[in-house]
Amino acid sequence: MEKSEVLLEVKDLKTYFYTDDGVVKAVDGMSYTIHKGEVLGLVGESGCGKSVSAMSILGLIDVPGKIVGGEIIFKGENLVGKTPEQLRKIRGAEISMIFQEPMSALNPVFTIGDQIMEAILIHQDVSEEEAKNKTIELLGLVGIPEPERRFNQYPHELSGGMRQRVMIAMAMSCNPDLLISDEATTALDVTIQAQILELMKDLQKRTGMAVLFITHDLALVAEMANSVYVAYTGKIVESGDVVSIFRRPRHPYTYGLLSSIPNLVSEKTKTPLPAIEGMVPNPYHMPLGCHFNPRCPFATERCRKEMPELAEIENNHFVRCFHPVLVNESEVVS
């Protein structure tokens, strides 16, 4: 894909949480770049800092959390250090976000029409009447049947998939340049999940907005993204375009994630599904050296002492590892 203008650049972002039990470095020097119209997949297990980095972009980090370092350059302006009021004007207008739980992400006591309209009225200079028409149009756009009737319904009267469509309509209401989707399909049934992904892809193509697609599911990333960033314990461990990541994963973590996706071959041969040994390290007690070393089959003495830097291993393919895996392309099935 032709690289166009940079829309968002997260540079060495550090978001720490100062709890009574110690400092949790949820995001610890994460960097990624999203170009206009690009879909970037940010992948990792829970606790790897992917959601916190998204909340940092929106300026929604609450105490005891704090952005302690780095820059978030959006359309040439650094969002870190902007006042809450400046950030509020960007939220929902230029950058919007959809969340994991459609069941609880909508306010139960207001109609869905009211909740979508609210976002329009706050960011656009339109009358109530216009906002209402726009809302009904949006509901139709995200594939909700009978939008006029749905407008006056409460969230509990809608299914999970429909509610996520409402969330998308709300996010799309001000034609954002960047849509952050934080595990937006995780809580849905597979069939509904496929529909929502299809809808997001379609809207992305139509509007040309960029999408930061956060998930733990690599299969979804392959489906959606142009480029992929793999995060582990608050740092990016591997990044590259979707083909190189899936064909030639170099970091043992990415490799492990990819091999643990069930496929038709393992299904037939009844070979047990490989899994990554161990657990995500305790955020209060990060291992010395490479954070992945306790779970890594290739770890050496050096890995236990030093944290490797993110290094370009082939064109635009970065890996944070001293001993990048060499794989035969046919070995990993995606």
Place this chain on the structure above:
Amino acid sequence: MRNYVIRRILQMIPLFLGVAIVTFAVLSLVGDPFAQMAINPRIRPEDIQRLKHAWGFDLPWYLRFFKWFWSMITGNWGVSIFAGGKPVVEIVARAISYTLRFSIASLIFAFVIAVPIGIYSALHQYTLFDYVFTFFAFFGMSMPTFWFGFILMMIFGLRLNWLPIGGVMTPGMESAPFFARMLDQVKYMVLPVIVLSLFGMGSWMRYARSSMLEVIRQDYVRTARAKGLPERTVIFKHALRNALIPIVTLLGLTLPGIISGATITETVFSIPGMGRLTVDAMLSNDYPVAMVCLLLESTLLIVGNLIADLLYAVVDPRIRYS
């Protein structure tokens, strides 16, 4: 919805009947109110017999109950055995008129002050403000009302001589002009209302605080922020509306308390209200008065529950009765 209300009201009838029977039976276990007269040498045994017959104490309790119940549902609530044979309706209405002014004033006072404080505390959790008012709330809830009442009487009534220490009005003020009479009665209300509302305030504050704390952690509050709404709208529209749901329903449940009165506070401040009337009537076995008091309170409890359920449907669109 209408059918639901009708069904609930119909369900109240057997419940009311059951409560009436049990209450009457329990009151009858105490024996008849004239037994004590037997030890008084100035009352002749045949007079006692005549009284017993007149009040139906020569009948088994259930026959007496039917007689009483029939006259009650036909509108004749009878007269007090003591208190000079005054009609029960008059006695109870008078006691309610006193109780209501204290209970409503203290409920409004407690609610209007405590709920905003509780919500503010939740939004500023673990700040000095929160700690001070959390302390205040527990102070209010754990303070014995009779003790606190006496302390207030001592300070403001006896030491400073600002306010009367008990009763409901200054003797002789009955014929005073309207405003002078009102002002006089308000003075008598100040101390008991403080005692009563301090207790209520503590619990309303805690309810409001915990309800708001729960709500501001909800995903939809995060959604509202992500939409770019001003913090004011996030709190006062999205969070507050949800936080008030349990509080509004609790209001329905306080209904019986408004009528039943606070026996201890009424005793301390010599207020002739419902709490004292009920206890006195039961102690002297004045069953026509006691029955009306107790049934009134249990009816309000049942109605209060229905109101709470209906309010719940009003404030929460997820609740629908059919």
